[in-house]
Amino acid sequence: MFDRSFFESTAVEAAPGLLGAHLTVDGVTLRITEVEAYLGVGEDPGSHSFRGKTARNAVMFGEPGHLYTYFTYGMHVCANVVCSPEGSASGILLRGGEIVAGVELARARRTTSKSDADLARGPARLAVALGITLADGGADLARGRFSLELPAAASAHSSGPRTGVSGDGGGPAYPWRFWIPGDPTVSPYKAHAPKKRA
């Protein structure tokens, strides 16, 4: 069980404290090593909630400590933890981590990964390894299949520009990617893909 008030601060404030946390879903436990913070309406051009509430991002506007999932690139699911009080709509994207329990099950789900470090390195991989699907959107991380243990003390961490965010939301103006330095399960930094063929 975690202290829900931890997620009532903004995503940027809470994100570093989520590093080192243990998230368990159906017997698979992840030690979180990399996250990105996204703020709310009108505050953050890179955030799904920047332009206001829509059917897709509705759960971001709900109670903190719940799961926000979304589908992208026609094939991938990514998972976020809702932050800030109801109506504020900020969130923390889970970008990478180490599987510390239930490795066999995670391997079975991620048959393409070549090493255990790749099981949950990257947001879409992480969701697959934990068995998180779109149907889990809105789930309370303290109930049902989910449980979350926050670290007793904040881990040492680095911060930098967010990965894969296009337009104004990317770059050094929003250094809201946080990771545990030197950890092999942190995804490699990649700037937003330049526009593809015309």
Next chain:
DNA sequence: TATGCGATTGCCT
């Protein structure tokens, strides 16, 4: 109603 593209990954050269 129509159109463009994304908080990515994995396979190909």
Next chain:
DNA sequence: GGCAATCGCATAG
């Protein structure tokens, strides 16, 4: 290291 896959959602008309 480079690019194709794939579709729901947001934006424009």
